[in-house]
Amino acid sequence: MSNKQGARNWYIVDGYMPYKGKIDEAGFEGHEAVMILNCQDADAEVVMDIYYEDKEPDQNIPIAVPARRVKCLRMDDPNDTGGIVLDRQKQYSLRFRSDIEVIIQYGRMDIAQPNLAYIGMMGYSE
Amino acid sequence: MSNKQGARNWYIVDGYMPYKGKIDEAGFEGHEAVMILNCQDADAEVVMDIYYEDKEPDQNIPIAVPARRVKCLRMDDPNDTGGIVLDRQKQYSLRFRSDIEVIIQYGRMDIAQPNLAYIGMMGYSE
Amino acid sequence: MSNKQGARNWYIVDGYMPYKGKIDEAGFEGHEAVMILNCQDADAEVVMDIYYEDKEPDQNIPIAVPARRVKCLRMDDPNDTGGIVLDRQKQYSLRFRSDIEVIIQYGRMDIAQPNLAYIGMMGYSE
Amino acid sequence: MSNKQGARNWYIVDGYMPYKGKIDEAGFEGHEAVMILNCQDADAEVVMDIYYEDKEPDQNIPIAVPARRVKCLRMDDPNDTGGIVLDRQKQYSLRFRSDIEVIIQYGRMDIAQPNLAYIGMMGYSE
Numbered sequence: 001m002s003n004k005q006g007a008r009n010w011y012i013v014d015g016y017m018p019y020k021g022k023i024d025e026a027g028f029e030g031h032e033a034v035m036i037l038n039c040q041d042a043d044a045e046v047v048m049d050i051y052y053e054d055k056e057p058d059q060n061i062p063i064a065v066p067a068r069r070v071k072c073l074r075m076d077d078p079n080d081t082g083g084i085v086l087d088r089q090k091q092y093s094l095r096f097r098s099d100i101e102v103i104i105q106y107g108r109m110d111i112a113q114p115n116l117a118y119i120g121m122m123g124y125s126e
Numbered sequence: 127m128s129n130k131q132g133a134r135n136w137y138i139v140d141g142y143m144p145y146k147g148k149i150d151e152a153g154f155e156g157h158e159a160v161m162i163l164n165c166q167d168a169d170a171e172v173v174m175d176i177y178y179e180d181k182e183p184d185q186n187i188p189i190a191v192p193a194r195r196v197k198c199l200r201m202d203d204p205n206d207t208g209g210i211v212l213d214r215q216k217q218y219s220l221r222f223r224s225d226i227e228v229i230i231q232y233g234r235m236d237i238a239q240p241n242l243a244y245i246g247m248m249g250y251s252e
Numbered sequence: 253m254s255n256k257q258g259a260r261n262w263y264i265v266d267g268y269m270p271y272k273g274k275i276d277e278a279g280f281e282g283h284e285a286v287m288i289l290n291c292q293d294a295d296a297e298v299v300m301d302i303y304y305e306d307k308e309p310d311q312n313i314p315i316a317v318p319a320r321r322v323k324c325l326r327m328d329d330p331n332d333t334g335g336i337v338l339d340r341q342k343q344y345s346l347r348f349r350s351d352i353e354v355i356i357q358y359g360r361m362d363i364a365q366p367n368l369a370y371i372g373m374m375g376y377s378e
Numbered sequence: 379m380s381n382k383q384g385a386r387n388w389y390i391v392d393g394y395m396p397y398k399g400k401i402d403e404a405g406f407e408g409h410e411a412v413m414i415l416n417c418q419d420a421d422a423e424v425v426m427d428i429y430y431e432d433k434e435p436d437q438n439i440p441i442a443v444p445a446r447r448v449k450c451l452r453m454d455d456p457n458d459t460g461g462i463v464l465d466r467q468k469q470y471s472l473r474f475r476s477d478i479e480v481i482i483q484y485g486r487m488d489i490a491q492p493n494l495a496y497i498g499m500m501g502y503s504e
Binding site: 004005006033035036037039068069070071072103104105107115116117118119120121122125 | 135137138139140175177178179180182183217218219221234236241243244245246247248249250252
């Protein structure tokens with residue numbers, strides 16, 4: 001069996017924070033999340049870069065992922081994005097670089113219409 | 127043509143069992159499933175590990191996948207998860223290790239709103 | 253630039269033909285499709301195998317994909333599956349083997365609820 | 379850490395521009411988009427080829443992606459497709475070849491029913 005446990009470089013291209021929705025119900029707010037799985041016995045130090053269509057990227061936002069845990073980042077929570085407030089309904093992309101191998105998946109939950117629609121996919125890794 | 131028939135290590139990061147739904151109709155219950163395809167002429171012995179945000183993983187849950195069959199695991203059925211009862215609406219991740227090459231795909235069917243929404247994707251393999 | 257143009261072996265694990273739907277409107281019938289892209293200047297000879305949960309696979313169903321074309325297979329059309337009639341709402345998996353490199357993607361369109369829900373993803377390749 | 383930053387060849391097989399929808403609301407029009415991320419410090423020169431079911435491909439449509447930017451192509455906008463007008467509800471596929479490594483993701487937003495449904499996925503790369 002392999003010792004790799006993932007990859008050190010991950011990319012998510014189609015970041016797009018959906019319309020928040022008008023429904024007054026807990027748990028159904030349009031949002032995006034990034035999940036990072038660290039199967040290793042050491043903590044992972046990850047840096048996140050945010051790319052845009054029309055300006056220079058924000059880079060080197062630090063993210064700590066403890067050993068043997070999954071960490072969930074909410075892209076609409078500045079506590080999870082190094083204080084950066086992403087505009088809703090604007091395109092952006094994400095790059096993650098980790099000091100050890102991890103696995104990164106992306107999810108979007110959209111209730112703009114207002115039915116629920118999903119995107120769920122692995123990032124691109126190398 | 128390749129003889130690989132898949133990979134021995136698979137990861138699904140964004141495990142999240144959706145709200146069960148209130149609809150009294152057979153076949154439309156919010157759930158997650160993991161499908162394992164074994165194209166080989168030998169049975170596969172797979173072990174599944176479940177990772178969480180805030181506690182140590184549950185590991186080495188055994189899963190048997192017969193030769194030339196696809197096996198479907200319902201993540202809300204403790205018979206398919208080694209007796210572990212996963213909480214709905216809590217993040218978890220899955221790692222699978224197999225003694226022979228297999229292919230693993232993940233699906234989520236969510237009726238929380240209550241329209242049907244899907245995630246379907248291959249796991250990450252190495 | 254690479255000369256590969258894809259891969260010769262592809263797998264789709266979560267085949268599941270959805271409920272057909274009750275809506276009398278052209279073009280909105282629950283279905284699955286497999287799309288095969290051949291970017292090469294030679295025709296591709298592909299064979300498809302269908303795996304099940306509880307019986308031996310159907311194998312070596314021939315599919316011709318002309319040079320520089322995309323071919324779309326409807327899994328509910330026996331003309332596209334070598335005469336095999338797949339049951340709706342039963343799990344199956346697909347393996348494709350090609351004599352030259354191609355790229356294979358899967359799509360499911362479900363209107364069971366009866367809102368439209370989608371899965372779209374690349375197959376697993378090697 | 380790797381210096382690759384993606385791949386030079388990308389494929390999206392299941393291009394299918396959905397029904398435009400009847401809703402007179404800004405921002406909810408059925409469409410497809412292709413997002414190209416260039417993390418490098420040099421501009422990328424990309425060429426796009428469009429493959430069809432029943433005719434020869436359109437090839438070598440030039441796309442410029444500036445250094446450290448994400449670029450979004452709307453497939454229903456001839457300004458983004460080299461002047462080619464794609465038919466709605468007809469199958470097509472895309473090949474991208476870049477002079478430097480980039481990462482390409484595909485998204486479809488469908489409101490035909492008229493609820494919102496999504497496909498979001500990475501292209502196939504080599």
